[in-house]
Amino acid sequence: MPLEEHREQVPVLKFPRQTIVSLLVFAVVWEILSHLSPYLGIPPFAIPSLLRIAKSMTTITPIDVAVTLARVIAALIASFAFGLALAMVMYNSRMLDEYLHPMIRILMAVPVVSWILFAVLWFPGVEFRIGFVLVVVCGPVFLVDTLDAMRNVPRDLRQMMRSFRPTTWQFFIKLMLPAIVPTIFTSWKVNISLAIRVVTIAELVGAVTGIGHQLSVAQELFSVSDVFAWTVVLVALLFLLEAGVARVEHRLLRWRA
Structure with a gap:
């Protein structure tokens, strides 16, 4: 097997398209739930928006x-x-x-x-x-x-x-x-x-x-x-x-x- 082909098969951290799509869907659903939480009787702090999570990441x-x-x-x-x-x-x-x-x-x-x-x-x-x-x-x-x-x-x-x-x-x-x-x-x-x-x-x-x-x-x-x-x-x-x-x-x- 050529060296170039062999290197392409290195099982390093990869993110298949299905994984990216799943994460995006989860993020969208989470963001929707964060906005709907007051109407669902859920305290706002229980499902924070992605923006609040991003601010927490900076800390x-x-x-x-x-x-x-x-x-x-x-x-x-x-x-x-x-x-x-x-x-x-x-x-x-x-x-x-x-x-x-x-x-x-x-x-x-x-x-x-x-x-x-x-x-x-x-x-x-x-x-x-x-x-x-x-x-x-x-x-x-x-x-x-x-x-x-x-x-x-x-x-x-x-x-x-x-x-x-x-x-x-x-x-x-x-x-x-x-x-x-x-x-x-x-x-x-x-x-x-x-x-x-x-x-x-x-x-x-x-x-x-x-x-x-x-x-x-x-x-x-x-x-x-x-x-x-x-x-x-x-x-x-x-x-x-x-x-x-x-x-x-x-x-x-x-x-x-």
């Missing part, structure tokens, strides 16, 4: 966006490192896997709100609380996805690799990690969306910076336009992070194109 503070983004990225990196390392250990030890796997499933079943309450009761620092909640929610997802991917590597490949008598490190570096790269990227995409939602809720409790804190302030002021504006920022961050992961995925997995 977005970059520092809060940067703080939330930094928290998400740092927590995802820590969660991935924790999940990958523990998955490697559990793959090598069947006994450890049998004891830890039920606990991992229990951790994944605990609601996010419960983890937030635990963090508030256990830890004094706000940043550590938020980081703890993000890691304890996203880490098990990385762990389970990675471990399942390792087990799905064809047995023939594993036996062939072991015939060369590799060390444990060589076995994972030369065979396992390259084989599970597609699953790792899928897990990253899932966890990005999860982390964006979790960090917003975690920042609502005790944080004085970040998008979650600003949403809490907007809620106290009954400012729906501010809530809408900060929500748009969250969605934009999600698309930005997913686009970055998609570009790295395309570069590392060119053989799939």
